[in-house]
Amino acid sequence: MQWQDLFSSNILDRGYDYYMSDNILEMHRKSSHLKARVKGEHDYHIEIDLDHIENMTCDCQYYQSGNYCKHLAAVLFAYDDKPIEKEDNEINMDHIIESFDKHQLQQILKDLSAKDDNLKNYLISLSQNISLDNEHQRIKNIFEQYRIIDDLPDVFTQLNNWVQLGYNRECFELVVDIYERLIKLVKQHEFFTECQNILEDILKHCDSSLYDDIYHWLVDQYDFDKQYAMIETLLFEKDYFDTAKLKELLFITYQQNKDCQDHFSQYRLQQLKGWLKKF
Numbered sequence: 001m002q003w004q005d006l007f008s009s010n011i012l013d014r015g016y017d018y019y020m021s022d023n024i025l026e027m028h029r030k031s032s033h034l035k036a037r038v039k040g041e042h043d044y045h046i047e048i049d050l051d052h053i054e055n056m057t058c059d060c061q062y063y064q065s066g067n068y069c070k071h072l073a074a075v076l077f078a079y080d081d082k083p084i085e086k087e088d089n090e091i092n093m094d095h096i097i098e099s100f101d102k103h104q105l106q107q108i109l110k111d112l113s114a115k116d117d118n119l120k121n122y123l124i125s126l127s128q129n130i131s132l133d134n135e136h137q138r139i140k141n142i143f144e145q146y147r148i149i150d151d152l153p154d155v156f157t158q159l160n161n162w163v164q165l166g167y168n169r170e171c172f173e174l175v176v177d178i179y180e181r182l183i184k185l186v187k188q189h190e191f192f193t194e195c196q197n198i199l200e201d202i203l204k205h206c207d208s209s210l211y212d213d214i215y216h217w218l219v220d221q222y223d224f225d226k227q228y229a230m231i232e233t234l235l236f237e238k239d240y241f242d243t244a245k246l247k248e249l250l251f252i253t254y255q256q257n258k259d260c261q262d263h264f265s266q267y268r269l270q271q272l273k274g275w276l277k278k279f
Helices: 009-020 070-081 093-099 102-115 117-126 132-144 148-164 168-185 190-205 208-221 229-237 243-257 263-278
Strands: 024-030 033-038 044-049 056-058
Touching: 009 070, 024 070, 033 070, 044 070, 056 070, 102 117, 117 148, 132 148, 132 168, 148 168, 148 190, 168 190, 168 208, 190 208, 190 229, 208 229, 229 243, 229 263, 243 263
Parallel strands: none
Antiparallel strands: 024 033, 033 044, 044 056
């Protein structure tokens, strides 16, 4: 498809006139992205993806109303007339890193980790293997000493780093430990979202054995009488698991509770209906 096909003939004519009237103030290209500034009632800013020409934007009102505008056409006419070579400003980081010796790199890491706790924790996690016994004891101490708000964020940061390093089963076991301790205290907390995010990362990268273990653990936690948002989100609102099995679970639960008349049960039954429709 020629780019002209995206424009009406009237806009093409006006765009060409705009180009010939020297209204393009600047135009430059980096890789496949073309940027320009065009004179008008205001200066308008243009961005065009040369690999996918339909992906182009302008901040003029006509474009905002859903139409390709004369400013875009003017820039494309200019580019067709005088194509710009891509700017080769990308820095070769591999070359730069390889240019440092061991001592320079060590000093750089020391300086950066002193300023960035996330980097510091990541480097610590790289330097050690997970001791599950130690980590479970650490989690136990946090809960027993009522240090949840203060200390659990550091645990989640560590777990996120370990997931990136491939310690999926270990992190699953630790998330389960945290979740089962939390759920005894409160039904809803922002830390459940942290647990959910880690489990989702694990599910995207784990092997089939761990995948099945996570599924069965979530199903075991599911309870019609207890609205545990994290469990139900992962089971019924995300697309991680076999829908036939989940549909059967929901249907059996619905049949077992369909005659309940209290307000909470009626609310839960409506939730089940919604999930069943999804499947």
